Amino acid sequence: MYSEKVMDHFNNPRNVGEIENPSGVGTVGNAKCGDIMRMYLDIDGDGIIRDVKFKTFGCGAAVATSSMATELVKGKSIRQALEVTNKAVMDALDGLPPVKVHCSLLAEEAIHAALWDYAEKNNITIEGLEKPVDDIEEKIEEEY
Amino acid sequence: MIYLDNAATTKVSEAVFAAMKPYFCEQYANPSAIYTFAGKSMKAVDEARKDVAGLIGAQPNEIYFTAGGSESDNWAVKAAAETYRAKGRHIITSAIEHHAVLHTCQYLEKQGYEVTYVGVDEYGVIKLDELAAAVREDTVLITVMAANNEIGTIQPLKEIGEIAKRNGILFHTDAVQAYGHIPLDVDALGIDMLSGSGHKLYGPKGIGFLYIRKGVRIGAYVHGGAQERSRRAGTHNTPGIVGMGAAARLAAADLGENMKKQAALRDYLIQRVLDEIPYSRLNGHPADRLPGNASFCFRFIEGESLLILLDQKGICASSGSACTSGSLDPSHVLLAIGLPHETAHGSLRLTLSGETTKEEIDVTVEELKKIVGRLRSMSPLYEDFCKSQEG
Numbered sequence: 001m002y003s004e005k006v007m008d009h010f011n012n013p014r015n016v017g018e019i020e021n022p023s024g025v026g027t028v029g030n031a032k033c034g035d036i037m038r039m040y041l042d043i044d045g046d047g048i049i050r051d052v053k054f055k056t057f058g059c060g061a062a063v064a065t066s067s068m069a070t071e072l073v074k075g076k077s078i079r080q081a082l083e084v085t086n087k088a089v090m091d092a093l094d095g096l097p098p099v100k101v102h103c104s105l106l107a108e109e110a111i112h113a114a115l116w117d118y119a120e121k122n123n124i125t126i127e128g129l130e131k132p133v134d135d136i137e138e139k140i141e142e143e144y
Numbered sequence: 145m146i147y148l149d150n151a152a153t154t155k156v157s158e159a160v161f162a163a164m165k166p167y168f169c170e171q172y173a174n175p176s177a178i179y180t181f182a183g184k185s186m187k188a189v190d191e192a193r194k195d196v197a198g199l200i201g202a203q204p205n206e207i208y209f210t211a212g213g214s215e216s217d218n219w220a221v222k223a224a225a226e227t228y229r230a231k232g233r234h235i236i237t238s239a240i241e242h243h244a245v246l247h248t249c250q251y252l253e254k255q256g257y258e259v260t261y262v263g264v265d266e267y268g269v270i271k272l273d274e275l276a277a278a279v280r281e282d283t284v285l286i287t288v289m290a291a292n293n294e295i296g297t298i299q300p301l302k303e304i305g306e307i308a309k310r311n312g313i314l315f316h317t318d319a320v321q322a323y324g325h326i327p328l329d330v331d332a333l334g335i336d337m338l339s340g341s342g343h344k345l346y347g348p349k350g351i352g353f354l355y356i357r358k359g360v361r362i363g364a365y366v367h368g369g370a371q372e373r374s375r376r377a378g379t380h381n382t383p384g385i386v387g388m389g390a391a392a393r394l395a396a397a398d399l400g401e402n403m404k405k406q407a408a409l410r411d412y413l414i415q416r417v418l419d420e421i422p423y424s425r426l427n428g429h430p431a432d433r434l435p436g437n438a439s440f441c442f443r444f445i446e447g448e449s450l451l452i453l454l455d456q457k458g459i460c461a462s463s464g465s466a467c468t469s470g471s472l473d474p475s476h477v478l479l480a481i482g483l484p485h486e487t488a489h490g491s492l493r494l495t496l497s498g499e500t501t502k503e504e505i506d507v508t509v510e511e512l513k514k515i516v517g518r519l520r521s522m523s524p525l526y527e528d529f530c531k532s533q534e535g
Contacts, residue, residue, distance in 0.1 A: 031486030038524040059448035
């Protein structure tokens with residue numbers, strides 16, 4: 001049911017782990033629905049994402065989308081990171097089964113949550129970044 | 145490959161397959177036909193009926209062959225509801241039934257029936273006091289499974305049968321997981337109807353039966369020809385029926401020593417997992433459970449990830465996690481025994497067969513230890529838990 005790319009990122013997830021004293025950290029999802037993603041960002045003075053790590057509780061697709069999302073934002077500017085949508089993550093993974101689309105939304109949301117945390121810590125506003133929703137599933141249900 | 149998903153389906157045993165073979169290309173007659181050639185097929189169907197009946201202490205003419213367990217459940221529940229509509233429109237079942245019963249009950253609710261879903265305790269045993277209290281004047285059916293497919297817990301059928309009898313209510317049991325795995329006697333247990341399936345006991349897929357006690361009046365479900373005493377139409381699935389009969393005969397011989405052996409291996413597996421993997425728990429009753437069923441939850445990890453990694457080591461297993469059910473909710477059974485959502489998401493079911501070896505169990509436990517450790521190392525829930533322990 002999963003593409004080769006999804007299986008590759010599930011088996012060899014990139015950037016798993018934690019960053020001590022991160023510039024920003026965000027956790028999205030909930031245990032009730034079975035997926036939780038946490039994203040750590042290390043952002044330098046020029047607003048470039050120097051390092052990114054993740055931890056995920058969830059299915060194969062949840063792990064793979066987290067892994068792919070970290071690859072897509074690493075070394076990028078905040079602006080570029082904001083452009084990493086769930087669709088971009090899905091496309092990079094050669095697609096996901098329909099029931100797993102919510103995992104890619106969670107990955108996008110995890111990046112946003114970490115950036116939001118970074119903005120709050122530094123007392124800045126990132127244009128185009130909205131406050132992440134607490135319960136991602138509520139948002140998904142509205143969208144369907 | 146290590147196959148530990150025998151509750152999903154079993155391998156057809158060589159002996160069963162050998163018994164079935166002549167009924168495809170050689171003895172292919174429609175058993176209902178009049179000529180001598182067909183007579184042999186009908187005789188084989190009758191022999192199989194005896195073997196299937198014998199395993200539950202029933203009479204052969206109380207066995208009706210169907211296309212499988214789901215059909216049997218649908219027939220029993222829907223036909224009982226319809227036949228006794230004049231008496232009442234209330235059905236009692238449990239919260240942990242298989243979907244073949246649960247969704248049938250929900251279908252009946254849409255047709256204007258009322259259904260009481262009786263709860264279970266932490267081991268998955270039905271609450272008998274709640275069951276007795278749920279009985280109403282308009283209750284027409286109690287349907288409670290013999291043993292649960294996910295957590296293996298065996299239900300107190302005798303006590304349920306007594307409640308049903310005392311109140312003059314029909315008692316149906318979905319014995320798809322239990323039939324041929326534990327001793328069942330329809331008279332001793334007060335069972336009026338019982339569903340069984342072939343492929344859970346080394347028989348073929350696509351064949352099952354419904355036991356209907358003599359004198360129990362329920363309507364037909366599949367209408368058509370006069371097969372199965374005009375209660376279940378459709379040309380007899382001769383090879384399937386012969387296979388089901390052969391499987392029942394083998395199971396009868398296996399119920400004693402072999403099941404004890406399987407249960408001992410199951411207990412060895414359970415003990416090793418609980419001893420060697422921290423934050424793991426056994427789901428279901430520790431003693432009153434199916435001989436081949438071991439069901440666990442591992443905290444901080446999710447079931448589908450676990451299954452994929454086990455699969456890569458050649459180990460076939462199943463889980464009640466949301467991701468494997470196609471919805472966002474984990475198994476209704478695990479929630480009914482009181483597990484929190486996040487724990488229920490990390491479930492693993494390993495079901496043994498008569499061929500499972502100790503070596504296979506040892507390999508599985510070793511792989512499981514590594515995989516659970518790996519998934520925990522990348523789990524934010526485990527990270528939080530470890531930090532809270534430090535703090």
